[in-house]
Amino acid sequence: MSFDLSKWYNKHTEEKTLFSYLGEVTEETISNILDKIEVLLSEEGEDTKLFKRVYYISVETLQNLFHHSDLPVSQNNGSVIEKNVVFILSEKISNRYHITTGNFIKRSNIRVLKERIDQLNFLSKDEVRILYKLILNNEEFSEKGGGGLGMIDLVKRTGNNLSYNFYNFDEEYIFFSLRIAI
């Protein structure tokens, strides 16, 4: 049976969430989500350090979705292009927030992505910082403007590993979910 995005979203918003979004990601929706998160964190009375970190990780993960999502044609959904992505910010539990994102990517990207995350999860805090500076100072810039720093910065800022899953969608695409504790 093919992957069902709505079901996956419903399942992952069963836990207490501060904010969740299922929909298309545009520059405008990113701005609106970030404004909303700022308000929610203020209402929570979150301290500067964690407030900024959660906001920052929200920026990076949302922009990752914007830059790196591929758009399959969904057979479940009457053969329309599946533009939807998922962004979920959990409530604070044991002094931590969690951000979960999900998006479709081409199967051909799995290997590079998996290798990159596994490598990051393997590195120590100091090694992550060294790698960050190395890539920051590297002249190359990817066409999408990220320069390969996004994932590294998530780990550098949070000091936590990235959890991920791949779900079969069709022959060409898979659904990629990423979760990080802040």
Add this chain to the structure above:
Amino acid sequence: MESIKIERTRKTPDVVFNAETGKIQIEGKSIPENSIEFYKPLVDWLDEYSNNPVENTEVNIKLEYFNTSSSKCILDVFKKLENIYKEDNNVIINWYYEEDDEDMLEAGEDYQSILKIPFKMIEMEE
């Protein structure tokens, strides 16, 4: 040479690049999806300014947030300033960070370790 003055938006900072006073300021959020588009005119301006800089160039960076694509562009700005400094001009970068914002302090330290230019970390009280 014309100065640059850009008002902040939801995702881009206030920018003042003043060729007469040598004061350069970037303040606010820098989280645009396309950072290159925003920073290219600033890097080009510094290229021209480097031909005839004033005696003391003072750079004030007061960022609340910046995304990773901005981080590369900000480094490009700093590298232009580093070149001006290497030509025997006075250049100082003042990196402001909010009290308790360790991440912003660390980001400043990362730039400091990459660049050979006077860099001052300034903590702002909340």
